[in-house]
Amino acid sequence: MVAHSSDGLSATDPVTGGDVLVDARANLQEKLPLSSDSTQEGLEEPRIELPTVDAFRRAIPPHCFERDLFKSLRYLVQDFAALGLLYFALPVFEYFGILGYLAWNILMGVFGFALFVVGHDCLHGSFSDNQNLNDFIGHIAFSPLFSPYFPWQKSHKLHHAFTNHIDKDHGHVWVQDKDWEKMPLWKQLFNPMPFSGWLKWFPVYTLFGFCDGSHFWPYSSLFVRDSERVQCVVSTVCCVTCAYIALVVAGSYSNWFWYYWVPLSFFGCMLVIVTYLQHADEVAEVYEADEWSFVRGQTQTIDRLYGFGLDQTMHHITDGHVAHHFFNKIPHYHLIEATDGIKKVLEPLYETQYGYKYQVNYDFFVRFLWYNIKLDYLVHKTKGILQFRSTLEEKAKAK
Template identity: 55%
Template sequence: MTIATKVNSGKKGNELPKIEVPKMPSISEIKNAIPEKCFEKSVVKSIRYLIQDFVLLAGLYLIVPYVEQYLGWIGLIAWYWAMGIVGSALFVVGHDCGHGSFSDYEWLNDLCGHIAHAPILAPFWPWQKSHRQHHQYTSHLEKDKGHPWVTEEDFKNRTWIEQYFSVIPISGWLRWNPIYTIVGLPDGSHFWPWSRLFETTEDRIKCVVSGLACALCGYAAFALCNYSWFNFFKYYYVPLLFQGLILVIITYLQHQNEEIEVYEPEEWAFVRGQTQTIDRYWGFGLDTIMHNITDGHVAHHFFFTKIPHYHLLEATPAIKKILEPLNGTAYAYKRETNYNWFFKYLYYNFKLDYLTHKAKGVLQYRTGVEKSKSQFSILLLVAFFVVASKSESVHWQWRLVTCKAAETPQQKKEASTCRVSLLESEDDTNPRPAPFDPCFEEPNNGKQRNYCNILCPGADTAYLIKRSPQNHRSCFGHFTYKIEKRSPNFFIWRDAKCRSSNVEFLIRCEFLFSRASFRSDDEVFSEAKKISDDLRI
């Protein structure tokens, strides 16, 4: 019986003592501590990095004949590693596009995201969809899908191969492509439109578009290899396997060590989860080549939609300083120097097998619990005397926009009537509808466009979660409907046939302050009604 088993023997997670959490800064306080220039996005600078990475890749392809001629297979292996590093740098630029930190223009982000990701066979829109949840729920036991957390029960229910596959060194070359993107473990295939990753027709269309972009680049590479499968594998696919390995190592090391904490839903909070991210300095110029996604990852995680990669290191000292009061706790700023990054990755895959409960709602790797057992009781005892409050520094609300078309043929030409309801959760069974019509019409390119206030004043972002029916023939994102921000409010507009159709939208709004600080329903309704009345004049 291991020490971790003894700690939890006879106790379930909810029967363990609860650790009090020290007061943490809110996401707004962290943002205010960072220099304003760190949030500035430059189209010119972003495109310059995109071009830079393609130039480096082209240079590597130009020298490969000489590498093989003079250095043989040893030189070729070194070339593969170099291709993996530079390919990962290109991925980071596309990664900024996916988060919206490349530029303030969504169309440009989507275009450059495909330009960056398609040549490395990373389907841009599907990856963007799956990756977003990792950032929104970092260190959440159930919802953080980047590298799925494995509990003791999960581990013991796996086959021997599933338990120890990650220990096999070659697994790192396979975990991104094909296992994650093609096979679809754990999120669902990123290339198959009917995988569990996609719920709407729009998602499936995006999957096809991104998949075709990858296929086109793959075919172009095949043609450049003189239609030789051997050359295609040697000079295109193997470098992609190394790029996938580097990407897996980066994402794994940024969220793994023996002390890292993982939280069950009742213990998770946005800031608390993000503090479990680790900056790792690789050295030898590799961090610079890969746009500091390695040693600036903490800043990226706190503001993944706002800070471009070329400002991450400028933002990091401010984050480190505001987290200083948490030094000595599990929530302090974390940074490690890892010149041995590849061997550290192999070591952690061998040592970190599964999570076990450290306290109520808090899990840690089994080896970490074993290591700290002698100090664990003391920490809990001290924690009972600490007066602290958990900071709910970010919260989400949901909105349901239900639009119903008129019944007569003449009225069907008019905009369908929409009702906007407030929801506390995605599955809230008691929606609170606005007692007025929050919608209005505006001309756009000679036609009427219908706008509805989604009643999220002061929200930082608003995302479309679901559209019903999923196979709607008249409503297509970006073309006939879209969420638009007119600070401090968000609106969803519909035009063309979508404007007069039956449709329902479920939207999630993210606020950078606590739920307790949000206005009452009456205040929200009153302010929104005034806005609607003014816009109709």
């Protein structure tokens, strides 16, 4: 059974696998705690009111919710063309040796991620008005990237439905102090490794299914219905087929590895970096069930400007991500305009934990590496509210 709100917000139930309405509670104006420096779990905080989902929707121009099939197709063709041109220009890059090959891989990773964003519009239904067409195009965009479309669709909807929920937001591994203490040393040291970003995409997340189930295995914990398992098989076959075609074109396993799999790993690393920095930050909070609400969780999302033309190339999923989280039916080409409306609604909350979060991060790669070291685990800030250990310790020292 599928339930839809006027805002187009729906999500997959993690237990039944069916679609459930996620913003009913969010449309009720709630009194939520104002940010506090206290780290004592039992303390009560002053209460403030958060805007409703309808308040955000009214602040966004109606045309931002309109999907233009031809414009969406243009971006799809544009990204494939860019990747094709990079392959055509490969000899020029290789003329400069290992540095040229590295630069080529970085560009392949960026434009590969741009293609992923177009497929990401498909899984949200913001590519066109026809979901069957969306699913077809989504496979065209995702399969060459070795990303199974239907499994991504399910796991990603769960992330949107329960953003920054300590138990239900499986798009991120929220590590608490109690988890950290039980971890073996190698697990504690994994995230700070400079190359962990490459491994987190494949095989850690999509293949092995840490933390919400393998995206390639139809009997993983991610799937609860036979129809979902069939979808998993379909998407996996599409990915394997693309990888096999790449092998045939490459002509050898060596060429396949260096000119398909290595650039693919750079795409995966870019995906991990962008996703991590959208939701991990020194100021971000994570909530237990009694304290979580849809609006509250979305306000912990961070927009980041990467610069160097990357935000435009990657279709503004970096600096328009807050708007995307409130309304995932908005096509990527309307996100920046929609962001202006989000800012206006959140402006009165600027001095609180729930204000609009935006950072200019030309140092995004270094920041990603540093945050993986610094933001190691969460502790309770107050009852039901968690924040990163290092943030609370710094606040305590500043007193």
